[in-house]
Amino acid sequence: MKFSTVMSPHLQPVNSVDRVMLQVLLALIPGIAAMTWFFGIGVLINIALAVAVALLAEASILGLRGRPIGSTLKDLSAIVTAVLLAISLPVIAPWWITVVGVLFAIVIAKHLYGGLGYNPFNPAMAGYVLLLVSFPMQMTAWLAPIELGSAALNEVDWLKLIFLEQLPANIEFDAVTMATPLDSVRTQLGLGRSVPEIKTDSVFGLLAGKGWEWVAGGYLLGGLWLMWRKIIGWQIPVGLLLGLGLFASICYAIDNNQFAAPSFHLVAGATMLGAFFIATDPVTAATSVNGRLIYGLLIGSLVYVIRVWGGYPDAMAFAVLLGNLTAPAIDYFTRPRVFGQKA
């Protein structure tokens, strides 16, 4: 009897990129659900728009590059990028913000560098930063949590708001928007108020902003699940939270009037999303086990430094891109000792 011959190992692979990406998407669900609950269905509209644009962009560019389209789209990486970018954007961002960000992420940050696996920068964060520096006004207009004002919007209002940039006649723009907790800590500190005073403002909840705590909790939950499923290692999230927490604790201990508590920083803004879903993007992170811990610590520290002393209220995107820059060097210096070789 004749048989086909192939090289060893013959055992089936235990994992696939498609599966990894799918699980990342599943893990995002609790966080997205919380966001939708507190900020309205605009979140879902943005995600749908971003995913559609990302798939179209990826398909066209794959076509231009003469690459297989169907099987590549199946790897879901474009969808992950789109979702991550969409949930980082202000919920009431007009449609073209999402479109421009996703196009930049997919076309420039991903495919101009060679596509999945070759991009040195996290595409979603590259898109985010581009938007932040180009359209600062639209990028900082955050919606107030539902209980503080936006509950009045129905589905049609949402579509109108995002696609036509129109609010219902009886609602003022200022009534539905509000600074994010991180933002208001910044501006209010600038006005001479102390942190304990600022935290009595209505936007704040128990730890960070109203609603934000639940969103952070959702991402934390999804992230822990990914860890448990061994889709991500513990090194980057723990490193990041540790770096951020350590910095925040030291400053808080020095002056708790000027610096917010570490618990605030760990829950506010994109901390949890960044720690479990963005900094952990394998393509752009350090690869060795020790290297990843260092990488996480570095990004966490950068987040704090930029939040407190930098020009932007939330700093995850910048910190991650800077981390991306250092990844090759970190890998170089954390090369393991080969079995049987001298150190």
Place this chain on the structure above:
Amino acid sequence: MLKTWRFHGGLRLPAHKNLSAHRPIVNAELPKQLIYPLQQRPGVQLKATVAPGDTVLRGQIIADSDHFLATPLHAASSGTVKSIEDRIIPHPSGLSDPCIIIDTDGRDEALPPEPVEDYRLEPAATLRAKIRQAGIVGLGGAAFPTSIKLNPGPQRHIDTLILNGAECEPYITCDNVLMQAEPDAIVQGALILMHALQVGDGIIAVEDHMTEAFQALSAAIEQSRDRRLTVVKIPALYPTGGEKQLIRVVTGKETPSGGIPADVGVICQNVGTAAAVYNAICRGLPLTERVVTVTGQGVKQQQNMRARIGTPISDLINQCGGYQDSVERLIMGGPMMGFALPEDDIPIVKATNCILAAAGSEVATSKETRPCIRCGDCAKACPVDLLPQQLYWHSRAGNLEKCKEFSLFDCIECGCCEVVCPSQIPLVQYYRAAKSKTIAKAKEAEKAAIAKRRHDFLLERKAREQAERAERSRRKKEALAKLKAAETATEGAE
């Protein structure tokens, strides 16, 4: 209980051992035809010592060579040499090579055995010669001549013998059942090896799930009343059965890169090899049979068989009830490091521990390869602590220098990296290609160096000859001149 150590990485693989682990060893039928490839190891070609038409007896040497890595080959039954012809040999290349074909006569007559009276009275050199003469090689799969391993040279001090009973590859159970069936032969074999090596410590390592084997060996040791030998259970983690990994787990020692176990004072032998040594020394029987696991969902009856070396695989499969319809691939060895065979009219050889007739659902049939996403899973799984992903980039780019820098030749091709890679990249293929390219290049460089030396030598010889000729003609001229001068002088005197 002895302490054990860890090595980096490794995988817990689905074992699939229950298919065959708890069945008795079945004696395979005597085949009509025995096939013996003359190439026993890559690059070691034996010379046939029999010719077509000769009758042979079981245990008779039919091929040998004076290459230092060669061991003689014995007929596994009596019969007539039919021919010496090209057949497909069990080798990853799937190529044909000369084989001795013996038609068996069914009488199974053997040469009289020549056991050693008392091995304890024999010097190591005599035992080594006996072991070589019995054709014994490592039966764990590597087929390295045992007599050579037993002679590590005077500059290395050996203190420990490790018997490898860790069958870390999925499916394979031949060592496990052998340990259960013949613990005494293994223990006696170990003692002979220890005597030949003059070492005071012997450790038999079995995986922690092999309870029966552990008990059988413990009882056999108890009976031998030799305190120098112990059995130890080690975790079932692939590739613990790799020599350097096993030494690490059992002794905590790291065999240096590029070195051999003897460099850290250890000699490793497979448990089956120990039993073969016992049979050769105490029973006077050369190596003509071994236990082979025939398994996989692609064959009707999975079992361990004691088969004559040289038996065609198709014979064994028939005795296992034939193939299932689902059979997809025929593998010699395990699913991690074994190689796929193009057909089943190929004999088992000394190194054959397993025939895996795998159904389509048991093996990777079509991998959907994606670009590397730098997830680092491969590095986490690598038992040698390499960076498989870096090796992949450099071997794919053909950058052999960089491959060397990332220790390509420390890679044991265990396949851990490839099995965990979510991008399903055929990593090991790239490493194999880069290795053979490096070797080819080195050979080329060597050839070039030899050619250059030859050329230089020729030039030198030419120059020398020229110089010699010049010298000769100068002398001749001188002599002539002298002669002339003398003549003139005589003339003048006259």
